[in-house]
Amino acid sequence: MNVLAFESSCDETSVAIVRDGREVLSNVIASQISTHVKFGGVVPEIASRMHVEQINAVMRQAFNDADLKPQDIDLVVGTMGPGLVGALLIGLSAAKATALALNKPFLGVNHIYGHVAANYISHAELKPPFTGLIVSGGHTYLIDVDDFVHFELVGQTRDDAAGEVFDKVARKMGIGYPGGPIIDKLAYEGEDNLHFPRVMLEEDSYDFSFSGLKTAVINTLHSAEQRGDTLKHEDVARSFQDAVTDVLVEKAFRLARERGRDTIVLSGGVAANSHLRRALEERGDEASIRIFYPDLKLCTDNAAMIASAGYYLYQSGQSTAKAYATPNLGL
Ligand code: KG4
Ligand code: ZN
Structure with missing residues (x-):
């Protein structure tokens, strides 16, 4: 067909x-x-x-x-x-x-499920059920995928989407747009030494909140400027990116464990992030959970x-x- x-x-x-x-x-x-x-x-x-x-x-x-x-x-x-x-x-x-x-015939398709389906193209063997983490410029969703057409939305962002924060932080740093790929690259040369908050919300919630992190990064940049300090862009990128990654990875694994899923599927523009991919794979090795993400050109x-x-x-x-x-x- x-x-x-x-x-x-x-x-x-x-x-x-x-x-x-x-x-x-x-x-x-x-x-x-x-x-x-x-x-x-x-x-x-x-x-x-x-x-x-x-x-x-x-x-x-x-x-x-x-x-x-x-x-x-x-x-x-x-x-x-x-x-x-x-x-x-x-x-x-x-x-x-x-x-x-x-x-x-014509059918309307949900964009979020489209991002998930990018993985069916990249991985011929992939089949539901699995835990889905969809992170893009407009969306941050944790879903439980039962079969090829049904999925349950379990958590989402209460404010900014993950990719949106990458873009806003990059704009504040004056390093270009879209921010995700630029921060991804810079972070390789930086250290996580600024200790930005990891907002996990309530214990039993799968929701996310990234606006506090965004404000923390902006405030840190402002106060350094007022002190006449210059922060290394690489350190800001690395510290920010680690804070986002920690929360995404933690919640995805928590949901997979709770639902008894042995597979986590990452998708959306932020799925292009090399540190997020590696962090999921490292944790996946420890927890015997398989990690899938689409080819780079199918992430966005x-x-x-x-x-x-x-x-x-x-x-x-x-x-x-x-x-x-x-x-x-x-x-
Ligand atoms: O999925 P997408 O093309 O559009 C939406 O549906 O929103 O995602 C675009 C988002 C942008 O915010 C961009 O900064 C982010 O994906 N992005 C990345 C990376 N590549 C693209 N974020 C983090 N690391 C990357 N390597
Ligand atoms: Zn999208």
């Missing part, structure tokens, strides 16, 4: 064609980062307009790369949310219009992961009518 997928929930316009949920025939991604970089973050109105400009060319390229014709498509899917509403509308409208024109937003998630939804009997009737764009 050839699935055509559209993703436009944030600042990537992407169209992909994936066969049987796991074989990527094409995955075209037009990133808007160079436009948003001068604002230090994604500007929703600009993102929507750029999606409109890009979507047709990106779709044409996806067919060219896959060497397929429109009539070779069996199912059309599109990200329904969560995401920026104006941005989502562009990909979703393109997906629905294409399904209508081709007279093929892309339509191939949406195609994979859509394929499994369709296989489970989800109908177009039911997908249209999804009451909200959230989980």
Whole structure:
């Protein structure tokens, strides 16, 4: 089954064609980062307009790369949310219009589950059940995944998303956007000597809170500036990153243990973080828990992961009518 997928929930316009949920025939991604970089973050109105400009060319390229014709498509899917509403509308409208024109079924896909499904593409052997940790610029979720279509949201951030804090801390440090990859690199040369807080919230909660950490980093930078001190960027990066990593790793393993899962699946833009990957793997070795994360290019937003998630939804009997009737764009 050839699935055509559209993703436009944030600042990537992407169209992909994936066969049987796991074989990527094409995955075209037009990133808007160079436009948003001068604002230090994604500007929703600009993102929507750029999606409109890009979507047709990106779709044409996806067919060219896959060497397929429109009539070779069996199912059309599109990200329904969560995401920026104006941005989502562009990909979703393109997906629905294409399904209508081709007279093929359409399904709306949850972006979060799409991030999880990126792992089905990277790891042919991966199957639920498992614990999922989804960390991106807009989301921080801990989920328990029962099968290919059902998952329980067990914890989420009460304020900033993990990737968002990486970006905001980097902006405050004046080192560029997006902050995640820059901090990841700098941290190799730094030490965890600033002792930032690890906010674990209540004992029995799987929720996260990162705004206190963000404030602690900003305050530390300000007071050093007032003292006329210069903190090593590498140390700030390392201390901050270790504080985020410790909390994410601790909660993911706690949930896996509680639910008796032997696998943890990491995904989302922050899954590209090399220290987080290593920390999970080290703890996984000790606890005999397998760790999976997607190939780097599938960590950030892309339509191939949406195609994979859509394929499994369709296989489970989800109908177009039911997908249209999804009451909200959230989980
Ligand atoms: O999944 P994604 O493309 O977009 C959302 O759905 O939000 O994630 C983008 C986020 C950005 O905040 C970026 O700073 C972060 O992923 N990111 C990283 C790394 N690479 C990207 N964060 C930490 N370490 C990285 N290596
Ligand atoms: Zn995302």
